[in-house]
Amino acid sequence: MLDKLLNRLLPIVCFVCTLLTFLLLVGVISYVFSRGFSALSWEFLSTPTKEAGSAGGILYQILGTLILGFGTTIFVSPLAYGYALIHSFFLKSGKRKRLMSVFIYSLNGFPSIIFGIFGFFLFVKFLGWGKSWLAGGILLALVSLPTVTVAIIERIKEIPSLHKEAAYAMGFNGEKVAWSVIIPQSLGGYFTGLFLGLARAIGETAPILFTATVFAGATLPTGVSQSPVLSLPYHLFVLAQDSYNPQALTNGWGAALVLIGIVFTLSFLALPARMIVHQKAKNDE
Amino acid sequence: MFKKYWVFSLLLILTLLGKSFAAEKPLRINGSTTVNPVVTEAAEILSQRWQRPIYVDTQGGSSGGISSIGDHLIDIGMISKPLSEKDRKRYPKIDFVVTQIGTDALALVVNKDVVEGGVKALSKEEVKAIYEKKITNWKEVGGKDQAIFFYNKEPGRGTWEVFAKWVYTKIKLVPPVSHAEVGGNEEARTKVGTTPGSITQLSASWAQEGGSIVALGIKLDDGSVIYPTKKNIKERLYPLVRPLNLITNKTPEGINKDFINYVLSDEGQQLVKKHGYMSLNEF
Amino acid sequence: MIRKASFFFSFLCLIFFSAIVIFLFTESLPIWKSEGASFFSRKLWYYRNESFGLLAMVFGTVWVSILALGIAAPIGLGTAIYISEYSGGKARLFLKVLVELLAGVPSVVYGLLGVLVLRGWIRQTFSLQSGDTLLTAGILLAIMILPTLVSLSEDALQGVPRRYREASRAMGLTKVQAIIYTLLPSAKTGLISSGLLALGRALGETIAVFLVIGRADNRLPKTLFSLKPLVEAGQTLTSKLGGSEVNLAYGDPLHWGAICGAALVLLSMALVAYIIGELLIFQAPER
Numbered sequence: 001m002l003d004k005l006l007n008r009l010l011p012i013v014c015f016v017c018t019l020l021t022f023l024l025l026v027g028v029i030s031y032v033f034s035r036g037f038s039a040l041s042w043e044f045l046s047t048p049t050k051e052a053g054s055a056g057g058i059l060y061q062i063l064g065t066l067i068l069g070f071g072t073t074i075f076v077s078p079l080a081y082g083y084a085l086i087h088s089f090f091l092k093s094g095k096r097k098r099l100m101s102v103f104i105y106s107l108n109g110f111p112s113i114i115f116g117i118f119g120f121f122l123f124v125k126f127l128g129w130g131k132s133w134l135a136g137g138i139l140l141a142l143v144s145l146p147t148v149t150v151a152i153i154e155r156i157k158e159i160p161s162l163h164k165e166a167a168y169a170m171g172f173n174g175e176k177v178a179w180s181v182i183i184p185q186s187l188g189g190y191f192t193g194l195f196l197g198l199a200r201a202i203g204e205t206a207p208i209l210f211t212a213t214v215f216a217g218a219t220l221p222t223g224v225s226q227s228p229v230l231s232l233p234y235h236l237f238v239l240a241q242d243s244y245n246p247q248a249l250t251n252g253w254g255a256a257l258v259l260i261g262i263v264f265t266l267s268f269l270a271l272p273a274r275m276i277v278h279q280k281a282k283n284d285e
Numbered sequence: 286m287f288k289k290y291w292v293f294s295l296l297l298i299l300t301l302l303g304k305s306f307a308a309e310k311p312l313r314i315n316g317s318t319t320v321n322p323v324v325t326e327a328a329e330i331l332s333q334r335w336q337r338p339i340y341v342d343t344q345g346g347s348s349g350g351i352s353s354i355g356d357h358l359i360d361i362g363m364i365s366k367p368l369s370e371k372d373r374k375r376y377p378k379i380d381f382v383v384t385q386i387g388t389d390a391l392a393l394v395v396n397k398d399v400v401e402g403g404v405k406a407l408s409k410e411e412v413k414a415i416y417e418k419k420i421t422n423w424k425e426v427g428g429k430d431q432a433i434f435f436y437n438k439e440p441g442r443g444t445w446e447v448f449a450k451w452v453y454t455k456i457k458l459v460p461p462v463s464h465a466e467v468g469g470n471e472e473a474r475t476k477v478g479t480t481p482g483s484i485t486q487l488s489a490s491w492a493q494e495g496g497s498i499v500a501l502g503i504k505l506d507d508g509s510v511i512y513p514t515k516k517n518i519k520e521r522l523y524p525l526v527r528p529l530n531l532i533t534n535k536t537p538e539g540i541n542k543d544f545i546n547y548v549l550s551d552e553g554q555q556l557v558k559k560h561g562y563m564s565l566n567e568f
Numbered sequence: 569m570i571r572k573a574s575f576f577f578s579f580l581c582l583i584f585f586s587a588i589v590i591f592l593f594t595e596s597l598p599i600w601k602s603e604g605a606s607f608f609s610r611k612l613w614y615y616r617n618e619s620f621g622l623l624a625m626v627f628g629t630v631w632v633s634i635l636a637l638g639i640a641a642p643i644g645l646g647t648a649i650y651i652s653e654y655s656g657g658k659a660r661l662f663l664k665v666l667v668e669l670l671a672g673v674p675s676v677v678y679g680l681l682g683v684l685v686l687r688g689w690i691r692q693t694f695s696l697q698s699g700d701t702l703l704t705a706g707i708l709l710a711i712m713i714l715p716t717l718v719s720l721s722e723d724a725l726q727g728v729p730r731r732y733r734e735a736s737r738a739m740g741l742t743k744v745q746a747i748i749y750t751l752l753p754s755a756k757t758g759l760i761s762s763g764l765l766a767l768g769r770a771l772g773e774t775i776a777v778f779l780v781i782g783r784a785d786n787r788l789p790k791t792l793f794s795l796k797p798l799v800e801a802g803q804t805l806t807s808k809l810g811g812s813e814v815n816l817a818y819g820d821p822l823h824w825g826a827i828c829g830a831a832l833v834l835l836s837m838a839l840v841a842y843i844i845g846e847l848l849i850f851q852a853p854e855r
Contacts, residue, residue: 010748017647018651021715021718028681028711032680082577083574085574102846102850109768109839111773114772115588118591120814120818121818123299130359131358203672205676216325236680241475242472244478260677267672345814349815352818440616440813441816461619463786466782466784476698
């Protein structure tokens with residue numbers, strides 16, 4: 001009796017859950033789209049902010065976000081590649097390797113505000129940089145590190161051992177195998193991971209709140225210390241608190257739409273690789 | 286041993302990086318959200334005119350402005366309260382110089398439905414009782430039967446300090462309370478505007494006529510009610526008045542001086558007026 | 569060369585993250601010395617009287633995260649079962665990719681939606697005075713962790729070998745029975761793990777919570793299981809750490825110590841959830 005009821009009910013319940021999930025999430029996107037679209041124009045994208053967000057565009061917020069992304073890329077690339085190579089290529093012992101796995105995965109568990117507080121202490125106060133785009137880049141690199149590293153590790157795992165063996169058979173040492181086989185063949189994983197990592201890092205507010213961005217006045221950085229940038233997430237964070245002013249609000253939705261646009265573009269770039277992963281998961285059965 | 290050297294040299298590299306690539310001296314400003322609209326607009330004009338960057342931020346409000354001056358992280362601090370002895374004592378090595386650029390009235394600002402319910406003004410005692418949750422319903426102060434929701438300004442905000450000194454004379458005497466908190470003026474008016482029966486401490490000029498928030502008057506001891514109008518402020522009748530200040534370490538020189546002079550000039554004072562505050566010759 | 573460089577950079581990763589932990593620990597020493605265990609049990613946080621107690625914030629953090637997980641987990645599991653078992657081939661791929669895409673929506677965008685849409689909705693639906701409540705934060709977080717939860721749970725279900733399903737069907741079980749009696753029990757570890765990972769994310773989320781929780785200090789219910797705090801403003805560890813006290817505290821060893829102590833507690837809570845979650849995955853027989 002119960003089983004019969006379940007037989008009927010479960011598929012329906014699951015379907016309703018799915019519907020709910022996608023309605024919620026697609027609702028979120030379309031709501032932002034409908035509110036923000038009217039603010040979008042070439043002028044909005046290409047002029048600086050005026051009157052504390054209620055007039056003008058978001059040129060330097062976009063550029064600042066791209067600069068932070070650039071800083072993130074510079075720092076996360078060697079860190080992630082180095083870690084992945086040690087983990088999946090140079091290390092043989094199983095125990096240390098497992099430890100390294102646990103370490104890199106658990107970095108995902110670092111709340112992003114922790115990076116903000118650490119950065120505030122180290123860069124802003126202790127090193128006396130004040131607010132700096134580079135501090136933001138380094139902190140966001142730490143945010144995206146696990147994503148990028150894991151993507152490279154996964155790809156290195158998939159390199160057929162035949163390729164490695166062939167390279168060794170040709171008399172290559174470990175160094176040369178890394179250069180000629182491992183790195184070229186894992187580049188795809190690196191880019192996938194980088195795009196996903198950047199998509200996550202660029203949307204973060206908490207790490208850069210105290211360390212890298214100001215609300216108004218910054219343009220392009222000319223140095224390292226005392227060189228803050230404007231950024232889309234921080235801009236939004238401030239405007240979210242100022243919804244009393246209708247014009248600021250419309251511009252806020254516009255900025256939100258642009259931020260989502262950048263993040264989704266990055267995710268789309270990683271899409272082909274993700275599709276393959278999902279397809280494999282199905283075929284492996 | 287080996288590890289220690291690594292950490293040390295890493296720190297050294299990062300320090301050198303900061304030192305050798307310091308940006309060409311920009312003007313850095315941080316502090317109160319009350320002073321911010323005036324300064325941000327002045328900065329927009331001047332950075333165009335001078336062709337050099339002027340960074341404006343409002344992290345931590347007035348006390349953020351003071352501490353950033355104290356740590357040499359900015360050039361000009363914006364504070365919406367008098368600089369206290371305690372502030373000076375906290376940074377003994379800093380020679381704080383205060384320049385007043387205008388005057389602002391602080392008000393208790395409510396959602397407009399409170400005024401519609403009949404509450405137009407509060408006495409200091411009533412405000413105190415509301416702050417300490419001894420009065421929790423608007424009907425106790427002549428309004429309709431509706432709970433009072435207090436949005437307290439968060440720690441470090443100039444507005445909060447001016448309010449606390451007015452009600453309690455000393456900040457030390459303020460008892461701990463548990464209210465929902467708001468940060469900058471923008472957040473205060475957003476949240477009060479969308480919460481019926483709510484009240485907060487806010488610059489009176491941020492409650493424009495016809496909006497969803499209204500500035501209450503103050504009931505004086507003799508029973509008269511004073512509203513924060515320009516006239517009442519000018520005639521020194523409204524009690525809750527505070528200076529809007531720019532602070533620097535040492536007497537301002539160079540670009541700092543130019544910036545402050547601009548805000549003090551006729552053009553700058555027009556900006557002070559434009560954002561609803563009293564200019565220097567008005568008060 | 570590349571071997572040395574790789575070692576160098578891996579070492580750098582280690583240094584950075586251990587530096588964070590060491591920094592939080594040493595900077596928070598003053599508060600451990602002066603408060604010790606009462607840092608956790610003290611109810612009052614009022615820095616002007618140098619009273620630093622985390623109890624109300626830990627309470628807020630726990631409530632908000634449990635709410636988020638309590639709402640998101642059933643919906644997420646249902647969605648994962650549907651995607652994994654009822655949608656075939658291309659549809660599955662499409663849903664899966666869509667979920668991953670949506671997981672990337674930045675938290676500040678959710679914050680904006682929380683302030684402008686959810687607050688008002690909560691206020692009206694529950695006829696409250698203010699929409700700044702633990703419940704608002706919990707629901708917002710639930711929506712935020714939903715994609716992660718769906719994606720990870722679906723992975724866990726996919727991880728169950730097809731022969732399990734085939735064997736159950738061969739024994740005469742219906743599809744639903746196979747799901748309930750075979751699939752879910754075999755994927756149990758993976759599902760619990762995905763819940764823990766989502767919990768870790770919920771515990772650490774700052775910006776969105778900050779904007780809608782009301783940030784009221786020292787709110788504790790009279791009885792432990794009272795539901796009243798849910799519809800009132802509150803404070804979490806993250807909303808405290810994202811606020812103005814960070815700036816204020818620096819320079820005052822005890823206050824700064826309390827801030828770093830709160831950060832250390834937050835980090836420990838999130839890491840415990842996360843590491844247990846990860847270890848479960850590593851142990852799962854399918855991997």
